[in-house]
Amino acid sequence: MPALVTYRELNESPVGASEVPKFVVRGNQLTINYVDETDNGKYTCHASNDYDKVGLKAEYILNVIVPPRLAPIPAIEKELNDRELQNAIFQCRVERGSAESLSLEWQYMNNTVVQSTDGIYVDTSQFEQQKFIELRFNPLRREHFGNYSCVARNLADTTFVIASLYVKFPPIYVGSNTQTVSSVPGFRAVMKCLFESYPTPEIQWIKMARTSQEPEGRILASDIDQGVNDITTKQIGSTLWETVLSYTPNERDFGFNFECRATNRKTSRHSFTLQKSAPPRAVYPTEAKPLANAIELVVHPPETGGLPLVQYVVKYEQIGANQPDSMKTLIFPAQTMNGEQTQILRIDNLQPSTAYSINILAETRAGIGQSKAPIRLKTLDRQIPQFKLLSTTPEEQMCIDDHKCLIKWSIESDGGAPISKAEIFYAKSKDDSSLEIVDKFSDPQTIDPLKTEYELTNLQPNTNYIIAIRLYNEAGPAEQKIRKQTKPIMNGNIYSTLKPDIKKYRRGQPSKWIIFGIVFGIVATALVVILLCVLIRICRIGANTTKTNDIDNPTTPMMNGENHSDISKTSNGYKNGQSPARKVDDSV
Structure with a gap:
């Protein structure tokens, strides 16, 4: 069943x-x-x-685990006033969901947990019994404006609900405290204001040129008022607004105030005074470096009154020249390198050991700036580098190896200018006592000008060499020579001495693969010839065997339609079934 x-x-x-x-x-x-x-x-x-x-x-x-579900949180809108303090409370309640591992917390919209600070309090006392938490604002401030997120989690899922707090407050100027803007006629001036406000304020720019028709000033508008290039207003935060006026003044605009206003039940304002820029202040170098025939000056940009720096004007003359055209002028466009405005001004083609008077001026659209007392600098003496080779005694003139030699020198003076280049070259010596050479010097080898030693290689053993070192600076080259002798060939070092010649010899020989290919080709050709000879021999032997069989077994012509060939009467290849030996016995 x-x-x-x-x-x-x-x-x-x-x-x-x-x-x-x-x-x-x-x-x-x-x-x-x-x-x-x-x-x-x-x-x-x-x-x-x-x-x-x-x-x-x-x-x-x-065991059913239910994801949490939160009750909607209505938005709160409060208005701040000077008479009394305001407060606001948000309640985040769990409508349903498993209590196992359930948690609630308040977060900002960037997922940062809200902490109890600056008038904000998080109350979790009712969470265990009533399954809700509260977010309190007391006293309420304009900085509390924004959205807050209540996040609920358990083993099944995570959910959240948004609480929006709208705080109404009048506009507040939060921009810079700059009250003057400098420009020149025909050059654009930019004025910027920042306001905080909720709800959206009405923002205007007013030129405070009061007349009988406009006693409060003229409200500016793009494409209508002369000089106004553009007016932009945009929201850059939940309660933050930016407005920018771009204005090109004429000569009569200087001295007027330009005011930005934001109105939201109340009005907040900030004004700028448009003034005519003065030429930049004087420039004085922070560092000066005289050379033999040049001077380098390090300068920082001076105060320019808000206008961009256009160029530096450098005027210099030789002290005591007493010539009408001795003053010379150089122009250096202003540059910014890697965000740094520090600039190096270099005056070239100067006379060595000469004093100069130098004046540096900065120029903007407002004109050439002020001048300080000129600086006096003297160029260095024009001399070539002074150095000496360190191998002077007979013992030091012998190289430590049979195919390489170390040369050392010391620099006593760079001649007033940095050494920019160094070269070394050598030739065989005519004898063992003088600096005369046999043929000519080798091609110069460029070496690091900061080094003071160099090792020559690939030299011949037991040979005298004349080695020359040449150092360069702005004044020209300086040269020193020395005689050096390599050591004789050492028994244990014969291979190392001959190694360059062996390598040179091997480079002149054909490759081992080419030789292997030639040998392989010869062997393969010989094998093919032998094989052909064997095949021809086999073919000839086969042909001779066929002819012999035809002679031993002649055929008889057919008579009366019968074939009387002896082959039909043979047995096992013999006539009458008997072998030739048997026939001999019978005849006997």
């Missing part, structure tokens, strides 16, 4: 589809529709029949 299967809940009451519609039983399967936390518990499957009334039972424990 089929087993009777029933499902019971923990209270042992039968579960039937007709009694609780959300439960559906099909055979040995129980389906629970629209599952929620109320369905948590133990479920028992009981199977029995007529032979076993007790039957068997299986138990299942159902």
